[in-house]
């Protein structure tokens with residue numbers, strides 16, 4: 001209950017910042033949503049980014065992550081906050097541009113429990129590739145954290161889409177807007 005109230009507070013802040021649009025949206029994954037996040041600006045507010053990073057770190061508090069890793073430049077800003085709020089603080093590991101790791105990064109991952117952070121999980125393909133890259137570097141992916149997960153994919157490790165409960169994400173067959181005969185706007189990703 002307390003958790004739910006906190007979530008409501010957070011989504012209200014995101015809404016008040018103007019980062020949400022209500023409507024009927026269709027993602028490349030095939031899923032629909034009733035709310036669209038402004039992905040270009042969502043992490044541009046450092047205070048909100050810190051709040052969202054805290055909430056993701058809190059979700060994974062008991063999972064004993066040794067390091068945080070992120071596949072994208074968009075995930076990097078969020079990953080810094082997650083690493084900052086884990087207890088104790090955890091380092092953040094980045095890949096090179098072709099989803100490989102430098103020798104130093106490989107050393108940081110080797111034998112470690114790795115919490116994977118990205119801003120959004122869209123098709124899920126990037127995260128799937130990144131999970132494999134972390135495993136090749138002998139890291140053990142223990143979970144995925146993102147602001148939202150629009151993939152609809154069942155990953156072999158837990159996925160936490162922080163804002164998912166507030167976005168009205170549906171399979172088209174169960175989408176209330178589709179049921180009402182309203183056509184969906186393609187978001188293009």
Ligand SMILES: [Zn+2]
Nearest residue numbers: 032175177178
């Ligand atoms: Zn729909």
